[in-house]
Amino acid sequence: MNQDFASAALRYHAEPRPGKISVQSSKPCATQGDLSLAYTPGVAEPVRAIAAEPDAAYRYTSKGNLVAVISNGTAVLGLGNVGPLAGKPVMEGKAVLFKRFADIDVFDIEVEARDADHFIDVVSAIAPTFGGINLEDIAAPDCFRIENTLRERLDIPVFHDDQHGTAVIIAAALLNALELVDKRLEAVRIVCLGAGAAGLASMRMLRTLGARDITLVDKDGVLYAGRPDLNDYSRPFAVDTAARRLADVLPGADVFIGVSAANALPPELLAQMADRPIVFALANPDPEITPAAARAVRPDVIMATGRSDYPNQVNNVLGFPFIFRGALDAQARTINDAMLSAAVQALAQLAHEPVPAEVLRAYNVDALSFGPDYIIPKPLDPRLLERVSGAVARAAVDSGVARR
Structure with missing residues (x-):
């Protein structure tokens, strides 16, 4: 990132008013009558209604259009465990996108949590305020247990966007790419580089849609049956194979999905993929392989990245x-x-x-x-x-x- 852009980004966040979000009243509050309705004594009426029927909160409060964007700051963008306070600009940014694209109001909440159980308890305690919970930038494997437990406890949507949001976009783009190359999801061989939240959730989604042949590879190699360091969330994706490296499994594959790191896909490996390969190089800001480098060795490739300056942005x-x-x-x-x-x-x-x-x-x-x-x-x-x-x-x- 060049210095001019970095300075512009800091000015954007600091001026003319610090931060990216604010709260505005949705009701008038200009007269004595307005005050009596907004607060006492008028506010007692919706209180009574909600006490009698909790779902009345959707009628009389902002609950039904209010989402909490919540993080503990353990996996912020590509910056890692920078902590909840440093993650706040990202959470505010997520609030801006919710409002801009779907007119949804957001409170961003950064939690200094000691461990996953503490985080779960905090979110559970504040959940009545909201119509939904968007979990954000939480490191694996805690993110899996946090989401699963909160889904069991709460009666509102709980959604870890780094998992399921990514999975939805990858799946939609892949279905269309497969249509263009006249291949079926059920028949292709898929290799995914990256076995964190995004990788596991995306492969789980593709399995739900019908994919049968999926191999995951992380920084330590192929997720193979019996590998001792796998956890409860990655173990279901372990395959019975003697292959141990990306170079062992990518030749002949139809699809490569990267949610890993810059330049992680060597051009010579892409050259060994099947005819009309599909490559989703989604590491940000620098993909596993650039479109230019990919097409230099495989002119028949269909490419997607996470960047807006290339075609087919998976975002x-x-x-x-x-x-x-x-x-x-x-x-x-x-x-x-x-x-x-x-x-x-x-x-x-x-x-x-x-x-x-x-x-x-x-x-x-x-x-x-x-x-x-x-x-x-x-x-x-x-x-x-x-x-x-x-x-x-x-x-x-x-x-x-x-x-x-």
């Missing part, structure tokens, strides 16, 4: 605002696999449709159409709100987790 902003919008609109008790699968299908389908002129203008391009350089919608496509949120809300109703 969570395509998912979490709209998934939560649908869940909140349905007053869902959870976000389940049916809702996530609905989001995948809605995203994949939207990329097949004509792109509105306003999207072309926003990205300064003359045309976009379904093909190797357009396998996933652009984040600024206004149709995402209706299509993805609507699909998620319908799935919540159909799967029996909606309050309305």
Whole structure:
């Protein structure tokens, strides 16, 4: 990152008012009458209503459109365990995206938690305030247990975006890429480099959708059956193989998905993949391999990265605002696999449709159409709100987790 950009980023966050979010009243408070309704004595009426029927909170308070973005700061962006306070700019940024893309209000909450159990207790204690919980930047494997336990305890959606948001976008983009190369998810061989939260959740999603042949590789090599350092979350992905390195498993593979580190995919290995390979190099800010380097050895490759300056950006902003919008609109008790699968299908389908002129203008391009350089919608496509949120809300109703 150059010094000019770093300075501009600091000014952006500091001026003219520190931070990126603020709280504004949604009701008038200009007269004595307004005061009597906003607080005492008028506020007693919704208190009585909610005491009699807790779900009335969705009618009389902001609960139904309020999400908590919560982190302990143990895995912030690519910066690692910088702590909850240093992670606050990221959580505020997430709040901005929720509001910009789905008109959802957010309180960012940074928790100085001693351990996973302490964190779980804190979040459980404050959960009545919110219509949903977005867990963010929590290191594996604690993130898995934290989410699973909170889902069991709470009757509102709990969603770890680093897991499921990433998984939804990867799955939608991959379904479309496979369509272009005339391959089926059930028949392809997939290699995923990176076995943290994003990698495990994405492979779990692909299994749900029908993938059968998946090999995961982490910094210590292939996740093989009997490997002694695997945990309860990675062990189900261990495969019975003598292969131990990425170089042992990538030759002949149809799909490479990288959620690991810069330059982790050597061009000579990509050259050994199957015909019409699909490569999702999603490490940020620098991918496992750049599109230019990939195409130099495999002109037939379909590429996606996590960056906005390359085609096919796999970015969570395509998912979490709209998934939560649908869940909140349905007053869902959870976000389940049916809702996530609905989001995948809605995203994949939207990329097949004509792109509105306003999207072309926003990205300064003359045309976009379904093909190797357009396998996933652009984040600024206004149709995402209706299509993805609507699909998620319908799935919540159909799967029996909606309050309305």
